Amino acid sequence: MTSPESHPRPAVFIDADACPVKDEIYKVAARHGLDVTVVANRFMVTPREAFVRLQVVPEGPDVADDWIAEHCVAHDIVVTADIPLAARCLAKGAAAIGTTGKPFTESSIGSALATRELMSHLREIGEITGGPRPFAARDRSNFLQALELAVTRSKRALAEAARP
Numbered sequence: 041m042t043s044p045e046s047h048p049r050p051a052v053f054i055d056a057d058a059c060p061v062k063d064e065i066y067k068v069a070a071r072h073g074l075d076v077t078v079v080a081n082r083f084m085v086t087p088r089e090a091f092v093r094l095q096v097v098p099e100g101p102d103v104a105d106d107w108i109a110e111h112c113v114a115h116d117i118v119v120t121a122d123i124p125l126a127a128r129c130l131a132k133g134a135a136a137i138g139t140t141g142k143p144f145t146e147s148s149i150g151s152a153l154a155t156r157e158l159m160s161h162l163r164e165i166g167e168i169t170g171g172p173r174p175f176a177a178r179d180r181s182n183f184l185q186a187l188e189l190a191v192t193r194s195k196r197a198l199a200e201a202a203r204p
Contacts, residue, residue: 058121077093
C-alpha cells in the first residue's frame with residue numbers, strides 16, 4: 041500500500057467484522073488527522089468522511105487478516121482481537137492494540153500466542169465451554185487510552201525518522 045515515506049503520519053487499520061470500538065477509532069483518527077481503513081468481508085456502514093475507507097475482502101478464513109498484514113507498514117496502528125494477526129503486524133513494525141485496550145508488544149506476543157493455543161486446545165477437549173467475558177465500559181475507556189498512546193508514539197517515531 042504505502043510506505044512511511046509516502047504517508048508522514050500513521051494509518052489505522054481495523055479488523056472490523058467484530059470490532060466494538062469503531063466509533064472511538066473514527067473520533068481519535070479525526071482528531072489526529074489519520075486515515076482509517078476498515079477491513080471486513082462484507083459491506084458495513086462507515087462514516088462518510090474522506091479519511092475513512094472501507095475495504096471489503098472475499099469471505100474466507102484469514103482473508104481480512106492477510107489483507108491487513110500485507111498493507112500495514114511500520115508505525116501504522118492495527119486494531120484487532122486476533123493474536124496471530126497482531127503478531128504479523130508487530131513483525132512489520134506496526135503497533136497492534138486489542139479491542140479491550142490491551143496493546144500487543146514484542147515482549148508479550150509470544151505469551152499471548154501460547155495462551156491462545158492452550159485455550160483453543162482446552163475448548164477442543166471440552167474443558168472450557170464459554171467465550172470471553174462481555175465487552176464493558178471499562179474496556180472502551182482502556183481502549184481509548186491505548187489508542188491515544190499508540191498514535192502519539194507512532195507520530196513521534198515517524199517525525200524522528202523524517203529528520204535529516
